[in-house]
Amino acid sequence: MEKEKLVLIGNGMAGVRTIEEILEREPERYQITIIGEEKYPNYNRIMLSNILQKKTTVEEIITNPFDWYQEMGIELFVDNRATHLNPKKKEIELLHGEKISYDICILATGSRAFILPISGADLDGVVAFRTIEDTEKIMAAASTYRKAAVIGGGLLGLEAAKGLVDQGMNVTVVHLENWLMETQLNEKAGKLLKEDLEKQGLKFKMGAKTEKILGEKRVTGLSFADGSELEADLVVMSIGIRPETSLAKEAELEVGRGICVNDYLATSDSSIFAIGECVEHRGVCYGLVAPLYEQAKVLADSLTGRETDGYHGSMTYTALKVSGCDLFSAGCIKAGDDIKTIEAYDEWNHCYKKVFIQNNQVVGTILYGDTTEENRFLKLITQKLDISELNPIALLAAANGEDEALNDVTNWDDFETVCGCNGVTKGTIMQAIADKNLTSVADVTKHTKAGGSCGKCKDKIADLLSYALGEEAPTTSKGICGCTDLTRDEIVLKIHQKGLKSVSEVYQELHFKNPEGCSKCRPAINFYLNVAFPQEHQDEKASRYVNERLYANIQNDGTYSVIPRMRGGKTDPQQLLLIAKAAEKYDVPLVKITGSQRIGLYGVKKQDLPKIWKDLDMSAAEAYAKAVRSVKTCVGKNFCRFGTQDSMGLGIQLEERYEFIDTPHKFKMGVSACPRSCAESCVKDFGVIGVENGFQIYIGGNGGTTVQESRFLTTVETEEEVIDICGAFLEYYRETGIYAERTAPWIDRLGFEHVKQILLDEAERAKLLSELEKAGKREEPWHQTIQDTELQQKLYTVGSGEQK
Template identity: 70%
Template sequence: MTKEKLLLIGNGMAGVRTIEEILDRDAERYELTIIGEESYPNYNRIMLSNVLQNKMTVEEIITNPMQWYEENQIELIHHDPAVDLQPEAKKVITQSGREVHYDKCIIATGSRSFILPVEGSKLEGVIGFRTIDDTLDMLNRAKTYKKAAVIGGGLLGLEAAKGLVDQGMDVTVIHLEKWLMETQLNEKAGELLRADLEKQGLQFLMEKRTVRILGETRVTGLEFSDGSQIEADMVVMAVGIRPETALARQAGLAVNRGIVVNDWMETSAPGVYAVGECAEHAGKVYGLVAPLFEQGKVLADFLTERETAPYAGSTTYTSLKVSGCDLFSAGIIRESEGIRSIEAYDGLANSYKKLFVQDNNVIGIVLYGDTSEENRYFKMLKQKQDISALTSVSLLSSGGCGGAAGAADNDVTQWADDETVCGCNGVTKGTILTAVREKGLTSVAEVTKVTKAGGSCGKCKGMIGDLLAYVLGDKASTAPTGICGCTDLSRDQIVVQIHEKGLTTSQEVYRELGFRNPEGCPKCRPAINFYLNVAFPKEHADEVASRFVNERLHANIQNDGTFSVIPRMRGGQTTPEQLMKIAKVAEKYDVPLVKVTGSQRIGLYGVKKEDLPKMWEELDMTSAQAYAKAVRSVKTCVGAAFCRFGTQDSMSLGIKLEERFEFIDTPHKFKMGVSACPRSCAESAVKDFGVIGVENGFQIYIGGNGGTEVREAQLLTTVATEQEVIDICGAMLQYYRETGVYAERTAPWLIRMGFQHVKDLLLDVSKRAELLQRLDEAVEGKRVNPWKKAVDSKQLQRELYTVGRG
């Protein structure tokens, strides 16, 4: 049987989701072809702001890689947009002149950034914010230019502005209206949002209309209708989007604001359909994800001849995180005749809520700061619940519907099947339950893979877990999908949300990300503390209580309950004075064992806990942090100064490396070795960062680990100078800090990240410089002075008291 040819014009989120739905219903029905304008496979456009803010890479937002097209036998024609649609001939011509014939065609061309038609809008430096290329262009320009102007105070503009601030630019947002996000927020919530964003470094010019972009060949500034001007090296247009309808208009299809479709997503041309931001249904064009996916499901049912209800429009809402600020908006949010409102503002929590009521029904909702009750209020709006029996206080209070009813709103198992669990991907409770039952899913990860629920921000993973337990009981997988049993969120999802929400304490992380244990657990507490240290090194105060006891006591606990005390000896080199101090302390405190360690230091073993503060005070030496997830030590051979085989001064380089990077926290212990010749007496080939001296310089090896699973380090490169060695080491440390999973050694990290990827990054001089700059900023003021003792004896006494009570 010959398959019908189904052509999709547009490789974006709505169109490809429709194809996914068709494949799920009947994978053998159509011969599939997709035409895309961009050079990338299908990606999550919602996550572009994360790429702009360096929280995610382009690779991480790819939803369907090239392999997906191949596995599903889909012909992808990308970077070659359709320019001519001929419905009568049932063919499409691409920009390159290629003809594609079809039996049925879906138009999902989405929308484009609206560029204000003002003088200067075509100057170099004027950019939209809609695609990966737009985002990469902005990141590239931010390296050279310092002043950015973002025209538009909606969601897109604010995300672009925050991303450019994070790139170190001086950013001003210009907005025509009185308050930000006026479509989604009322004035009070808009003011709160502005205040929060100003704290993050954004500047605002409100009620300003741009009349001219200044500059000869490239932008130099903006001029406003009141005659005032500002300087700018870059102008980002974020004043809205416009449905991309040019192809449909050319083909003679009925087009108003969007391509007109009926309840089955059919256009005015037989065999041609439209979904997504380019489609207009019942006079409405939708720009949010959930409605677009709902359209795709209806069209997939229709094209696979399944009985289904026609598309009746969508009840839209906005549940967003704008640069770390939570907000929720739905329905009619303006007062008028017959529409009353009730509001509450909590100045301490900086949260605000306002409900709009008509005829005893909630018809509009605005929540800012605390959005925990969005499900409760949205259910009232959608179901048109009669609220006449509720007082203003009970309506605004948590669980105000009364006991069990209030609790049910937060219990996903009690929701109706058509309620949305994953707002990012438009996945309902019913869809998840059906997938679990029909496909035998037993874990959150499996649900995410099949339905995409939880695949974006991850906020809904806890609810997915609740649904699994509800359906499967004990058969549900209890293996933690997250970093520990307190959460189903992965390391990446937690780090992204730490940045998005601006979380600077562990308690904020536990509360805002819905950890099951509001205090965390021994597994996640040190991990969260580390991620916060890396994300916000200046804003986050290191939480000593979250560190392992060994780190708090500056000593390793031994199997008999005593401790080891190991002072730092950089590069394994010591002095008679240090040796005498160690000997005197060992004798005075009757230390059972004094031993040279495998890292070329002298360890005192069997130390009593109560002796630790006095011993450190009398040693007056820095701790070697032999207990820490940090840069531990640099093992060296004696080198060219003494050894007849040595080609380089390994001892000197080892000491320089240790002095440069000591006390820097890393996901796991980080050990280095510097050998003066290929005999590698310092065992450089099994170190996280290994250096071997050769006649023409230094060979650098990375990702080696000893221990229970020995892994040989891989040769990264050969360099001529010590400074190159130090710089590459610092860049690797920072990249490992930024991308490593807590308690992950460099060997598995290198496998996970890809050796070639890490190599390309570290050998790129400009990227290496960026990593070094971030490392210096991160450890500024936190690196302990190496010539002063690293242990405060009074603080250590307090820690001992705390540990003893615990």
């Protein structure tokens, strides 16, 4: 039997999701053709702002590569578009002359960015922000020009503006209304958002009506209704979208604001269906991804003959993808005669909450600053729970322990949604894990789509995986190693209570099963003692890993790497000469620039270590230690035309102040002179980015096998404030961190808001800095700590086979 011909016009997220859903249900039912206007395969459009914000690349947002279409037997046209749709002939004509017949046609033409119909809108440098091509144009302009204006203070406009700041531009957001994101936030939350974005370097011109774009060939600025002007080399328009309905109108389909469809996504022609942003359903057009995916499931059911109740509209909710601005908005957020509200503002913590109530049910909410209760409110809204028994305080704040339980996805009912973008429930994920033996978040995403859009739910997916695979957090305490059942907190508490001052005392008094300890607990106990009694406890070098004892990193062939310290990546001819002579003298096989802007000598023999350090006469760079390791810097404003601050000078100050201080795990810093972040500040434990009004501070970024972007802490005006906050951060990490725990999981464990509150409290910061002063620094270069040959040889023979 010959297959029906199904043609999809539009290669975007909603249309291709429909095809995926059809293929899952009946992979052999249709002969499928997809027509795409862009040159790219299907990609995740909502991640475009992450490209601008340097969080991802174009390749990483491709959802279905070209190979997928071939594997699925789909005929694909790209960089082409449908120009005519003839329902009578059931034929589609393409821009390049092809004519394609169909039995069923799906219109997924999406929407177009609205461009203000004003003078100058066609100048070079005036762009929309809608496609990969738009994003590439913006990034190209950012590499050449400095001043940008973003017209539109909505969700997409703010994400674009933050991306331009991250690209190193001076950005002003021009908004017609008096507060930001006015369709998702009320005035109070909108103004709080503006304050936080200003701290991140954005500027705003509110209540401004743009009348003209200035320039002859390329844009030079904007002119406003009040007579004022703004200089700009780049103008990004982000003032809304308009459903793309031209094909539908030509085909004489029913069209309102969008292509009109019924509950089964059928148009006024029985052979033509429509889905996505181009659609108008019950008078509503949707521009968020979650409703479009709900439509896709209904349409796939309908086109494969499955029973369906149809599509009945969607409850929308929004979160902004800008670091340091936590907001959540859901449901109806407009008060009226029959909709009452309760609100609370915590000025101290910069948090705001407003709840909208109708007929004893929560119908909407706005959360700003603290969004930990978003799941609780989403449940109240979607399940239409009766709140008549709750007083205002109980409604605004969960009972003690209740919020934690609600946020624990393992406690959710199977019907509750984990991935809002893709409409994937807990039950669906758990079933897929069990049926398909899934063992990673990537596997879950591949089979269920959960986590495949904005990615916000990936932590919850990981929790469900751990729970399903039997690796949930134990209900009883687990010791730090096999020598004890005591946890880190229990050990540290007993060290203070009993006044224990040595590793051997800890083992004896706390009844460790192995009285000598092991290679896992010895360095941990030594570190906890150093922090607890920095002046009384004598650092026990025998308890440190071999790399730390030898001031060198053991390599896979048994030789060592020697890395002298170069503060902030800065060196001089004399230092380079010493390194060159040492490399020649000891026949070093590899001399390499390291990732931390230093020069490493690789392949040094163990017996040569004391001599090479003596010849170098330089401090060790701690490239092997659980300590403050390095500060990576760019050249800064003294040399770079984009630099706003002296990043190299500040980086050297930080390194000189905090080098050789022990931490639970390696601790790296980055100082960039501008938001281009050439020092990769946003994947460092402590990152600094220079902006025109001071320094943005980011914390908890980690590279490695699990990459964690750092989180925005605050903006300060002076270098002294940066140095003090860094010191307080270091000491709090030292006092509360588990040995071998990086700063990212440490912050997750303690809670970012808690760490932020501690660090930004002046009294707490002063207390932490005082404690850090007591800690002092460990001894520095190798050749100063080893004085006689006999001791050297003794140390060389100890622990050569220990874990690094």
